[in-house]
Structure formats: structure tokens, C-alpha cells
Amino acid sequence: MFIRPKIKILIILISVIIGIYFFLKSFLNTEHKVWLKKHIFPYQTISQQEQTINQLLQAIKMVDFSVAELEKKRDGGDIRTKENIEKLSINKTLKKYELTSGFHAGINNLFPGSGYIDFYEDNIIILSSRGVLAFKKNIEDTEENFQQIKNNINEFIGEDQFKKYRWFSLKDLFIFNNKVFVSYTEEIKEDCWNTSVIYGDINYENIVFRKLFSPKECIHSNDNTDK
Numbered sequence: 001m002f003i004r005p006k007i008k009i010l011i012i013l014i015s016v017i018i019g020i021y022f023f024l025k026s027f028l029n030t031e032h033k034v035w036l037k038k039h040i041f042p043y044q045t046i047s048q049q050e051q052t053i054n055q056l057l058q059a060i061k062m063v064d065f066s067v068a069e070l071e072k073k074r075d076g077g078d079i080r081t082k083e084n085i086e087k088l089s090i091n092k093t094l095k096k097y098e099l100t101s102g103f104h105a106g107i108n109n110l111f112p113g114s115g116y117i118d119f120y121e122d123n124i125i126i127l128s129s130r131g132v133l134a135f136k137k138n139i140e141d142t143e144e145n146f147q148q149i150k151n152n153i154n155e156f157i158g159e160d161q162f163k164k165y166r167w168f169s170l171k172d173l174f175i176f177n178n179k180v181f182v183s184y185t186e187e188i189k190e191d192c193w194n195t196s197v198i199y200g201d202i203n204y205e206n207i208v209f210r211k212l213f214s215p216k217e218c219i220h221s222n223d224n225t226d227k
Helices: 004-027 029-041 042-062 065-075
Strands: 081-087 093-099 115-120 125-126 133-136 171-175 179-190 192-201 210-213
Touching: 115 171, 125 171
Parallel strands: none
Antiparallel strands: 081 093, 115 125, 125 133, 171 179, 179 192, 192 210
């Protein structure tokens, strides 16, 4: 079969480069090998990166964020924050405070963690989707972390429910007349749920919640009209 001279020369050059690469490979140190892969054979680096990313995504899917969040609640440690400053187009500065611990489990998405916020006596109260409750006195003090408040929320919804699906969780936080109200998905019977409300007196050390409202009817998570 006749091969055009230009194509023939290109094939020879590629063969020479590949030959040189494998010949030098045994004499090169790690830094040189990385440089060659990055600039001469980038497809190898890209393939390795894609494989690493896929492995990390699979590992993330296997992580039970609810367990991590409940473990944080059990240890009672502070919820750390990180300040991010963003300049807006209207000559304003927006300060964003990211919670870097304690809020791991998401509701709509697997991650990042979901949570709720309310205010009481100039204090900020936060609640995670898995029952981590904490407060902070001064939002401007970036050195001060949120301090956890002990509570018995897991007597009403706990690890058994969280494991079934991330949507089964705490749904909102509301503070009124020195009382804290929390709504949540309650499992009335096996895989049959409603939305219930618990409440407790505000206390920065320990809040003991009691049942306020729970419908008698429930919706089965699998066997229902809308499937």
C-alpha cells in the first residue's frame, strides 16, 4: 500500500518520540516523568485524573454524612466558622460565614449540609438537618465559634430515619415567646411519614423538646398515590 511521504514522515517521527520516551523512562526521576506526561503525553495525565475523580465521587456516595453529623452532636464541640468577604456591584461588602464543621448532611443534595437560622436576644441560633443546635453571640467576632446546645431531638427522629433517605430530616426552626419550635418528618409507622412539630423553652445549655403537633395520618414513602 502506498503511503504519502508526509504521512510516512509523521509516522516515523511519532515512532521515534515514543521510542525515546520508553528508552528514557527508566533513567528519569519522578519529576521528569511528570513533566513528560503533562506536556508530551497529556492524555495519560487526563485519564489518571478522570479515574481519580471517579474514585472520589464513588467514595463520597458511600459516606454517610448523617453519621458524621450525629457524631459531631455527641462530642458537643463548637461549630467552627470561616469568614468570606465578597464585594457587590452596588458598592457594598457582603460578609459570608461558612460553617466548616457540624453541618455535613444535605437534604435536597447529598452535600453540602443543610441548616436553618433564627435570632433570639441578638444571638444567632442555627439548627442542622440532623439536630445539631448551636448559638453565637456576636456575628462580627470571627474568632468566636458557634457553641452547641444539648437537646433531645433524636428522641423524635434519629439515625434509623436518617439512613432511609436524606429527605427524612428536620425541616425548619422558629423562635417565638422564649420557645423554640422545630418541624420534622416523623415516621408514624414503618415507612409512613407526616410532618410534626416539637417545642422547648429557650436555654443555651440544654433544650428539652416535647411534642406539640403530630397528624394521625401519614404518607407511605413508597406505596402512595403519586408513587
